[in-house]
Amino acid sequence: MTEHNEEQVLLLRRRRRRCCLIATGVAILLLLAFFIIILILALTVFKTKQPITELQSAKIDGIAPRVTFPAVDIQLNLTLDLQILVKNRNRASFKHGSGKSLLLYRGKQVGVVDIDPGLIPARGSAVLPCRLTLQVDEVASNLGALIRDVLDGELVMETRTRIPGRVNLLGIFKKHIVATSECQFTVAVLAFKIQSQKCKNKARF
CATH class of the missing domain: 2.60.40 (Immunoglobulin-like)
Structure with missing residues (x-):
């Protein structure tokens, strides 16, 4: 494998790693936002009221x-x-x-x-x-x-x-x-x- 090919493989791996990190970060942010929304709804709109x-x-x-x-x-x-x-x-x-x-x-x-x-x-x-x-x-x-x-x-x-x-x-x-x-x-x-x-x-x- 030539030096040029090795650089391309390393670059490709870095891009994949970066995409994985971005996707993981986005998923964590979405989950965090979802739980925050649920918490806000539970404390406001869906707050338990006495019958x-x-x-x-x-x-x-x-x-x-x-x-x-x-x-x-x-x-x-x-x-x-x-x-x-x-x-x-x-x-x-x-x-x-x-x-x-x-x-x-x-x-x-x-x-x-x-x-x-x-x-x-x-x-x-x-x-x-x-x-x-x-x-x-x-x-x-x-x-x-x-x-x-x-x-x-x-x-x-x-x-x-x-x-x-x-x-x-x-x-x-x-x-x-x-x-x-x-x-x-x-x-x-x-x-x-x-x-x-x-x-x-x-x-x-």
Whole structure:
């Protein structure tokens, strides 16, 4: 091999090495840019937001008072149909597991409802129906107040809801969320609907 040919071979090798280094550098820069874009999206557009839960309606489906004699025994059963609205503010679906909603009257738990698992689409919402019967035995200590409230036409009650779930971002990032809410609401007995409500929402990531 002549000296000229050797120089050409060396030059060709240098060019190939340079092309490989350039291609490797470009690939690394592209990967770095891709991860930076994903990180920015995760911290801005796709930042995990807490779902909002609130009572959409609380209808009194049945009131069944009964008084027995000669021993005075007052029984007052109320059946409530609760419609819990869950709003998913994330740009990713929210898959929630089994949850619970507690019903309280004058600070005392008087009922509990299990919430079935489900899937709420991105930027969507779902109504979770809950039905419970409030037994007078559970509010025996506040029986007089309950009867007065019913006769006055207004019931002030509270719900405490807990829904665990997971947000799936781009099929890559999965974040667990426990959404909780506390709602105080007033039900108009004669109108069978919510008259007013105040809700506080929290989320634990």
